[in-house]
Amino acid sequence: MRQADDEAALMAPWQGRVDPAEAGDARRWHQVMRPASRAEAPGRALLGLRSDAGVVRNQGRPGASEGPLALRRQLANQAYHLTAPLYDAGDVVCQGDDLEAAQQAFVGRVTGLLEQGHRVIGLGGGHEIAFASFSGLLTHAQRQARMPRLGILNLDAHLDLRQAERASSGTPFRQCAELCQEAGIDFHYTCLGVSRGGNTPALFARAESLGVEWVLDEQCRALDSPAVKAALERLLARVDWLYLTVCLDALPAWVAPGVSAPSARGIELALVEEIIDHLAARIALPVVDVAELNPRLDIDARTARVAARLVERLAR
Numbered sequence: 001m002r003q004a005d006d007e008a009a010l011m012a013p014w015q016g017r018v019d020p021a022e023a024g025d026a027r028r029w030h031q032v033m034r035p036a037s038r039a040e041a042p043g044r045a046l047l048g049l050r051s052d053a054g055v056v057r058n059q060g061r062p063g064a065s066e067g068p069l070a071l072r073r074q075l076a077n078q079a080y081h082l083t084a085p086l087y088d089a090g091d092v093v094c095q096g097d098d099l100e101a102a103q104q105a106f107v108g109r110v111t112g113l114l115e116q117g118h119r120v121i122g123l124g125g126g127h128e129i130a131f132a133s134f135s136g137l138l139t140h141a142q143r144q145a146r147m148p149r150l151g152i153l154n155l156d157a158h159l160d161l162r163q164a165e166r167a168s169s170g171t172p173f174r175q176c177a178e179l180c181q182e183a184g185i186d187f188h189y190t191c192l193g194v195s196r197g198g199n200t201p202a203l204f205a206r207a208e209s210l211g212v213e214w215v216l217d218e219q220c221r222a223l224d225s226p227a228v229k230a231a232l233e234r235l236l237a238r239v240d241w242l243y244l245t246v247c248l249d250a251l252p253a254w255v256a257p258g259v260s261a262p263s264a265r266g267i268e269l270a271l272v273e274e275i276i277d278h279l280a281a282r283i284a285l286p287v288v289d290v291a292e293l294n295p296r297l298d299i300d301a302r303t304a305r306v307a308a309r310l311v312e313r314l315a316r
């Protein structure tokens with residue numbers, strides 16, 4: 001009974017239009033989505049992190065905990081053009097301020113889904129999802145007979161390398177650097193779309209000292225912009241598996257208004273899509289995620305629609 005209740009709640013957002021009179025394949029995501037517990041073959045597994053704690057700790061505007069549900073509602077009506085099966089693995093819920101417990105639970109879920117052969121698609125939640133996503137990927141990598149080299153590609157206006165007393169949405173990649181050091185592996189972190197005004201000199205200095213590669217938003221014009229091309233080529237040459245994370249404030253505020261810290265400039269959605277396609281064609285992407293969707297601040301679900309479009313791409 002409990003399981004049936006859980007499944008009904010899990011599948012509740014997966015509703016949308018149906019076109020029974022259509023002769024060809026007229027399926028949408030809500031008609032294909034299955035609970036991850038019933039997966040029979042490897043596919044794409046959605047896993048949400050319902051958390052505001054990281055953004056609140058980072059002096060931001062709460063509401064990201066409502067992101068996973070808003071994203072599922074937009075995804076439900078996406079036309080299904082994929083071959084991979086789609087699974088919903090539900091949400092890890094952050095209770096109050098207990099971010100660390102939520103991140104640990106998320107890590108456990110990520111490793112379990114990776115072991116079953118799924119690509120994990122994380123749905124934020126604040127960008128604190130990144131530390132949990134990468135930790136899960138690292139744990140899974142350490143279980144391989146020959147450990148793959150790991151890298152991180154973050155599309156973000158922010159470096160998220162803060163030094164702070166407590167973990168937050170502003171600290172995940174500094175935490176990843178420490179994790180890599182503890183694990184005795186290289187930290188390969190590249191951030192594209194960085195806003196000069198959104199990051200203090202202290203953050204750029206930390207990026208420098210950690211060997212982080214970044215490209216400013218104004219240098220990110222196209223995939224073949226020299227700085228973008230060089231940064232991606234260097235990263236791809238160094239790693240075997242990539243964790244790709246999209247902070248929605250990498251996009252301009254008029255494209256993605258529903259985030260804690262909207263961007264005055266940002267990088268174009270078309271470029272974000274091109275980067276995703278470029279990476280997917282060249283390297284294993286076992287874990288990807290979309291972070292910082294805040295439905296409370298959204299306008300006509302504009303950001304949620306963009307996020308759903310990106311998730312569809314990340315699922316290909």
Ligand SMILES: N=CN[C@@H](CCC(=O)O)C(=O)O
Nearest residue numbers: 058060127158160169170261
């Ligand atoms: N994950 C977002 N992090 C940003 C937020 C900046 C802001 O709130 O202005 C950061 O810490 O830099």
Ligand SMILES: [Mn+2]
Nearest residue numbers: 157158247249
């Ligand atoms: Mn950001």
Ligand SMILES: [Mn+2]
Nearest residue numbers: 127156160247
């Ligand atoms: Mn971020």
